[in-house]
Amino acid sequence: MASSDDISTRPRVLILGGGFAGVGAAQKLEHADADVVLVDRHEYHTFQPLLYQLATGLLEVTAVGHSLRDLVGHHDNTTIHRGTVSSVDLAAREARFEDLPPMTYDYLVLGVGAEVNFFGTEGATEHAFPMYTLPHAVNLKDHLLERWDAVDHDPRLIEDGALNVVVVGGGPTGVETAGAIAELYRSVFAKDYPSIGQDEARVILVEAGPELFSMFKPKLREYATKALTERTVEVKTGETVAAVASNRVTLESGEVIKAHTLVWGAGLQGNHFVQSLDLELERGKRIGVGDDLTLPGHPEVYVVGDVAAIYDTKREQVLPQLGSVALQSGEHAGETIARRIAGKKTKPFAYKDKGTMAAIGRRAACVEFLAGRTMTGAKAQVAWATVHLALLPTNEDRSKAVVDWVGAALTHQRVGRFTVGKT
Amino acid sequence: MASSDDISTRPRVLILGGGFAGVGAAQKLEHADADVVLVDRHEYHTFQPLLYQLATGLLEVTAVGHSLRDLVGHHDNTTIHRGTVSSVDLAAREARFEDLPPMTYDYLVLGVGAEVNFFGTEGATEHAFPMYTLPHAVNLKDHLLERWDAVDHDPRLIEDGALNVVVVGGGPTGVETAGAIAELYRSVFAKDYPSIGQDEARVILVEAGPELFSMFKPKLREYATKALTERTVEVKTGETVAAVASNRVTLESGEVIKAHTLVWGAGLQGNHFVQSLDLELERGKRIGVGDDLTLPGHPEVYVVGDVAAIYDTKREQVLPQLGSVALQSGEHAGETIARRIAGKKTKPFAYKDKGTMAAIGRRAACVEFLAGRTMTGAKAQVAWATVHLALLPTNEDRSKAVVDWVGAALTHQRVGRFTVGKT
Numbered sequence: 096m097a098s099s100d101d102i103s104t105r106p107r108v109l110i111l112g113g114g115f116a117g118v119g120a121a122q123k124l125e126h127a128d129a130d131v132v133l134v135d136r137h138e139y140h141t142f143q144p145l146l147y148q149l150a151t152g153l154l155e156v157t158a159v160g161h162s163l164r165d166l167v168g169h170h171d172n173t174t175i176h177r178g179t180v181s182s183v184d185l186a187a188r189e190a191r192f193e194d195l196p197p198m199t200y201d202y203l204v205l206g207v208g209a210e211v212n213f214f215g216t217e218g219a220t221e222h223a224f225p226m227y228t229l230p231h232a233v234n235l236k237d238h239l240l241e242r243w244d245a246v247d248h249d250p251r252l253i254e255d256g257a258l259n260v261v262v263v264g265g266g267p268t269g270v271e272t273a274g275a276i277a278e279l280y281r282s283v284f285a286k287d288y289p290s291i292g293q294d295e296a297r298v299i300l301v302e303a304g305p306e307l308f309s310m311f312k313p314k315l316r317e318y319a320t321k322a323l324t325e326r327t328v329e330v331k332t333g334e335t336v337a338a339v340a341s342n343r344v345t346l347e348s349g350e351v352i353k354a355h356t357l358v359w360g361a362g363l364q365g366n367h368f369v370q371s372l373d374l375e376l377e378r379g380k381r382i383g384v385g386d387d388l389t390l391p392g393h394p395e396v397y398v399v400g401d402v403a404a405i406y407d408t409k410r411e412q413v414l415p416q417l418g419s420v421a422l423q424s425g426e427h428a429g430e431t432i433a434r435r436i437a438g439k440k441t442k443p444f445a446y447k448d449k450g451t452m453a454a455i456g457r458r459a460a461c462v463e464f465l466a467g468r469t470m471t472g473a474k475a476q477v478a479w480a481t482v483h484l485a486l487l488p489t490n491e492d493r494s495k496a497v498v499d500w501v502g503a504a505l506t507h508q509r510v511g512r513f514t515v516g517k518t
Numbered sequence: 519m520a521s522s523d524d525i526s527t528r529p530r531v532l533i534l535g536g537g538f539a540g541v542g543a544a545q546k547l548e549h550a551d552a553d554v555v556l557v558d559r560h561e562y563h564t565f566q567p568l569l570y571q572l573a574t575g576l577l578e579v580t581a582v583g584h585s586l587r588d589l590v591g592h593h594d595n596t597t598i599h600r601g602t603v604s605s606v607d608l609a610a611r612e613a614r615f616e617d618l619p620p621m622t623y624d625y626l627v628l629g630v631g632a633e634v635n636f637f638g639t640e641g642a643t644e645h646a647f648p649m650y651t652l653p654h655a656v657n658l659k660d661h662l663l664e665r666w667d668a669v670d671h672d673p674r675l676i677e678d679g680a681l682n683v684v685v686v687g688g689g690p691t692g693v694e695t696a697g698a699i700a701e702l703y704r705s706v707f708a709k710d711y712p713s714i715g716q717d718e719a720r721v722i723l724v725e726a727g728p729e730l731f732s733m734f735k736p737k738l739r740e741y742a743t744k745a746l747t748e749r750t751v752e753v754k755t756g757e758t759v760a761a762v763a764s765n766r767v768t769l770e771s772g773e774v775i776k777a778h779t780l781v782w783g784a785g786l787q788g789n790h791f792v793q794s795l796d797l798e799l800e801r802g803k804r805i806g807v808g809d810d811l812t813l814p815g816h817p818e819v820y821v822v823g824d825v826a827a828i829y830d831t832k833r834e835q836v837l838p839q840l841g842s843v844a845l846q847s848g849e850h851a852g853e854t855i856a857r858r859i860a861g862k863k864t865k866p867f868a869y870k871d872k873g874t875m876a877a878i879g880r881r882a883a884c885v886e887f888l889a890g891r892t893m894t895g896a897k898a899q900v901a902w903a904t905v906h907l908a909l910l911p912t913n914e915d916r917s918k919a920v921v922d923w924v925g926a927a928l929t930h931q932r933v934g935r936f937t938v939g940k941t
Binding site for chain 1: 599709
C-alpha cells in the first residue's frame with residue numbers, strides 16, 4: 096500500500112473495476128504522467144464472452160480469467176490492489192473500501208460492472224445459475240457434472256429431471272449457453288454415459304419476446320432458432336419463468352418443467368455499490384453520463400462499461416451492455432484523462448459498432464457486420480473464433496484457446512470435464 | 519450402473535484407482551475379452567510429477583488433471599464410475615463402496631495410491647500443506663497468493679513471517695517445490711509487489727538426512743544444493759520439524775522459524791482403506807506382493823503403484839513410490855490379466871529404470887541416466903521437459919504445457935496466478 100501514501104505531485108487516477116472497461120482505461124493511461132491505481136474485488140480480469148465455454152468444459156479457467164498483474168501490472172505508473180469499494184465521497188474525491196485504507200483521487204474511472212437481475216422471479220436467487228462472473232461459470236460446470244454423476248449413482252433421478260436444463264434469455268448469453276450445453280450432452284456425455292438415453296436430458300431455451308436474438312436481423316434470428324433446434328434445444332418464445340425450485344421450473348403459462356438446472360442469461364442491473372451512491376439512476380439502475388462519459392457535475396469522474404447508461408445520439412438509444420461497449424468506453428476515458436493531463440484537446444465518445452456475433456455450436460454461428468451483411472454456419476464460426484482470438488489478451492491465451500478448440504473439434508473431448516473438490 | 523448388473527459371460531476386471539497404475543492397467547486391457555470397470559474417488563487422473571508446477575502457477579489445473587473418461591473412456595470394453603471403495607471381501611471377490619452398489623470381480627487391480635505420512639509431527643495435520651493430490655496443489659497456490667495479498671493489505675504481517683515458507687523433504691517433491699516457490703517469489707512476486715523486500719520472504723528447505731537427493735549420485739546431490747542456494751533457498755540438512763503452528767515452525771534443534779506456510783514433501787503411507795484390510799502390511803503400510811505383483815494366496819488380485827511394496831531382486835530393495843514404478847506395475851498387471859484371459863503365458867514383473875530426474879528451476883535440473891551418466895543445468899532442463907512432455911497423456915496437453923512453459927520463460931508471467939473464489 097506504499098503507493099497510496101507516497102507524496103507525489105502527479106495526479107492520481109483511481110480505476111475501480113478490472114473488467115473490459117477498467118483494463119481498457121489502464122492500458123490507455125500506460126504512458127500518462129500520473130499515478131494509476133487499479134482496484135478490483137478479484138486479482139483477475141474475466142473474459143466474459145467466453146464464460147459459456149468455461150461452463151461447458153471447452154476452455155479452462157486460465158483461458159477465461161487473466162491475472163490483472165499480467166495485463167497491466169507491468170506499467171511503470173500503475174499499482175494494482177485487490178479490494179472491495181464500499182463508498183465514494185464525490186465531494187471529497189475519496190473512495191472508501193471494505194479492506195483497504197481510503198484513497199483520494201484526482202480522476203476516477205468507475206467501471207464496477209453490473210449484477211444479475213432476476214426481476215423478482217420467485218426462487219431464482221436460491222436456485223438459478225447466473226452467467227456473469229467466473230465463479231458463475233465454474234459453479235454451473237460443477238453442477239452439471241455433479242448431476243450426471245448423481246444419475247450414474249442413482250438412475251431414478253432421471254425421472255425427477257436431474258439432467259434437464261432450462262436456459263432463460265434469447266440473447267447471446269442464453270443462446271450460446273443453450274447451444275453449448277446441448278453439444279456437451281449429445282457429443283460428450285452421450286459417450287461417457289452410454290446407458291443414459293439422451294432423450295432423458297432436455298435442454299430448453301425460454302425467451303420472453305417473440306423471437307431469439309432480437310438485436311440481429313430477421314434472417315439471423317431464424318437461423319439461430321433453426322440451428323438450436325437441429326442441436327436438440329427446445330425453443331420456447333413468448334414465455335417467461337414464474338418460479339424456480341431445486342427440481343422444478345414453473346412457466347407463466349402454468350407449464351411445470353422437471354429440471355434440476357436453470358441457467359439465467361436474461362438481465363443485468365447496476366450493482367449494490369452503485370445503488371448505494373446518492374445518484375439518480377436510469378433504467379436497469381445504470382448511471383447516466385454526458386457525451387464525454389463523465390458524471391454530470393463531476394468532470395473528474397468517468398463512468399464506463401456495464402454500469403454506465405451511454406446514450407448514443409446517432410442510434411438514438413442507450414448502448415447495450417456488451418464487452419465491446421465496455422472496452423471502447425474504458426479506452427475513451429483513459430485516453431481522455433491522459434490528454435487532459437497532457438493539456439491536450441479532448442473529444443466526445445463515439446461507439447464504433449464492429450458488428451455482432453454469436454456462436455451456437457460446432458460449425459454454427461451468426462455474424463452481422465456493420466454494413467448489414469450477414470453470415471451463418473461454419474464460415475461464421477471461423478469469423479467468430481478469429482474475432483474472439485484477436486480479443487484475447489496474450490499470444491499464449493490465443494495458442495491455448497486454439498489447442499482446446501481444435502482438440503474438442505477433433506476428439507469431442509473437453510479439457511475442463513472435471514471438478515477439483517476439497518479432497 | 520447398468521454395466522455392473524448386466525449378465526455377461528466375459529470375466530470382469532475391476533480396477534480400483536485411476537492414477538498411473540490404474541490407467542496403465544486399463545490401457546493394456548483395451549483389447550482384452552473382458553468387462554473392465556475402473557472406479558476412482560475422482561473423475562480425473564492426476565499427473566503427480568507436475569503438481570508443484572500447478573502449485574506455483576506455471577501450469578493450469580487442466581494440464582495436471584485429466585478426465586479419466588478422456589483417457590480410457592473410449593475403450594469399448596471399459597466403464598468408468600466415480601466412487602469411494604469402503605472394503606474388499608477377498609474370499610467373496612467383491613468390492614463394496616460408500617456410494618455405489620457392491621461389485622464382484624474375476625480379477626482385481628488394486629491401485630488406490632497412498633496417503634501423506636506426517637510421522638506424528640505435532641500440528642502437521644492441521645497446518646501443513648502436503649503435496650500428493652490435485653487439491654493439495656491448488657490449496658498451496660491459493661494460500662501463497664492469499665498471504666501475499668494479506669501483506670499487501672497489512673504490511674505488519676511480514677514481521678510475523680507471513681511470506682516465509684518452510685519445505686520439508688530433500689527428495690524430488692521437496693526440492694522441486696522449494697525451487698519453484700523461490701522462483702515464483704523472486705521473478706514474479708518481486709515485480710507484483712515492488713514495495714515488499716524479497717529478503718522478507720524466505721524459502722527454507724529442511725531435510726532429515728545429511729544430503730538432498732539421496733537417490734542421486736554425489737555429483738548431482740552437490741549440484742542440487744548449489745542450484746537451490748543460488749536461487750536463494752536456504753538449505754538445512756540433518757534437521758527435522760518437531761512442531762507446526764499456523765505461523766511458526768519449530769525444528770528438532772529448538773530453532774523457531776516464523777512462517778505461515780509449511781509444505782510437506784516428506785513421506786507416504788498406505789491409505790486408510792488399505793490399513794482396514796485384514797492384511798499384514800510392510801514398511802510404510804504398503805501391501806507386499808509376489809514377483810508377478812499378485813497378493814500372496816490371491817492370484818486374481820494384483821496390487822500396483824504406491825500402495826504396493828514391490829521387491830526388486832536385481833537391486834535388492836523395495837522399489838520407490840514413483841510415477842514410473844506405478845505406471846509400469848499397472849501396465850504389467852493389465853497385460854498379464856489380458857494374457858491370462860487369452861490363455862497365453864505370463865512372466866514376472868521387471869522394473870525398467872529409465873533414470874531419475876528433477877527440475878530445480880529455470881535452466882537448472884538434474885538427470886541421472888541408467889548407465890550412471892549424469893547431466894545438470896540448462897541441458898538437463900531440456901531433457902527433463904522432453905521426458906515429461908512424452909509422459910503427458912495427449913498432444914493437446916503437450917502443446918499447452920509448451921505454451922505455458924515458453925510463456926513463463928519469456929515473460930516471467932504465470933498463467934495460474936489467481937484464485938477463483940465463491941463470488
